[in-house]
Amino acid sequence: xxxxxxxxxxxxxxxxxxxxxxxxxxxxxxxxxxxxxxxxxxxxxxxxxxxxxxxxxxxxxxxxxxxxxxxxxxxxxxxxxxxxxxxxxxxxxxxxxxxxxxxxxxxxxxxxxxxxxxxxxxxxxxxxxxxxxxxxxxxxxxxxxxxxxxxxxxxxxxxxxxxxxxxxxxxxxxxxxxxxxxxxxxxxxxxx
Numbered sequence: 001x002x003x004x005x006x007x008x009x010x011x012x013x014x015x016x017x018x019x020x021x022x023x024x025x026x027x028x029x030x031x032x033x034x035x036x037x038x039x040x041x042x043x044x045x046x047x048x049x050x051x052x053x054x055x056x057x058x059x060x061x062x063x064x065x066x067x068x069x070x071x072x073x074x075x076x077x078x079x080x081x082x083x084x085x086x087x088x089x090x091x092x093x094x095x096x097x098x099x100x101x102x103x104x105x106x107x108x109x110x111x112x113x114x115x116x117x118x119x120x121x122x123x124x125x126x127x128x129x130x131x132x133x134x135x136x137x138x139x140x141x142x143x144x145x146x147x148x149x150x151x152x153x154x155x156x157x158x159x160x161x162x163x164x165x166x167x168x169x170x171x172x173x174x175x176x177x178x179x180x181x182x183x184x185x186x187x188x189x190x191x192x
Contacts, residue, residue, distance in 0.1 A: 003188040006034040006083040008074075008091040013044020014173065015089035015110060015180050020051050022181030029188040034081040036074060038093055054081065060093065071099040085191070087184055088142065100144050107142040108187060110180045112172050114138060114154055119147035124165040124172065134158050135168055137176045139183035153183035 005023065007016040016035055023031045035048035040057040048055035056077055063070035078086065088109040100107070113123040115138040118130075127135045136156040141149035155175040159168065 002028065003030040003084045003191060004033045004082050005030045005085045005087055005184065005188075006036055006078050006081065007032055007048075007087045007089050009035060009037050009042055009044040009089050010039050010092040011042055011044060011090045013042065013047050013089065015176055016044050017047055017051070018177040018181050019087060019089065019184060020048065020053055022185065029185050030085065032087075034078070034083060036077055038070070038074075038091070044090075067093070068096045068098045071096055075099065075102055085184075085188060086142075087180075089180070094146065095142065097144050100142055103142070105141065106191075108139055108152060108184065109142050109147070109149070110176055110183075111138045111140065111147050112169070112176065114156065115140060115147055115151060124168045127159065128163060128165060128168065132159055135172055137172055137179055139180055139187075152187055153179055155179040 007019055009016050020032045022028060032053055035044060035053055035055040037045055037057045038060040040059050045055040045057060058073045058077060060070045084106065086103050086107040113127060114136045118126045124135065134156050136154055138154045139152045141152065143149040155178065157171045157175050
């Protein structure tokens, strides 16, 4: 069975592009049918459209501080598109308990650290400051706690002498592009 996946983005969408491509191989257990952003100028929207995938922006700014109202608008678009699984890929908004519960067990995220190390932002700066010998990325189920959900997969990247946050970020991003499509495929195969 091929699962209908939506990817939520806020920026350039490089992980989104990797997921779209992976969903097009002959035996893929998923297809990206929708890309959704909270930012109308997110670069990934144009990439998705160029790839023939429906791309929609639901700007969060008109909703002010009412995050749940914004998420209800997002959810309406997801429902209309018949989405079964939501993949967060650089979606830079904290989710409310309402949306997390609505998609419980069907929403995954990729995070640029080896969780439980370095949840939240500035992961590469923090990994280098901690003297970590390796960094990496984690795909996990989304739960109400930030970057706390059950881990579905990880990829490790060595920290090298003289590393910078920018250099480490680029190497981790390359690992993300390989890990996320595989983890999403494995996850979709497990769904009843």
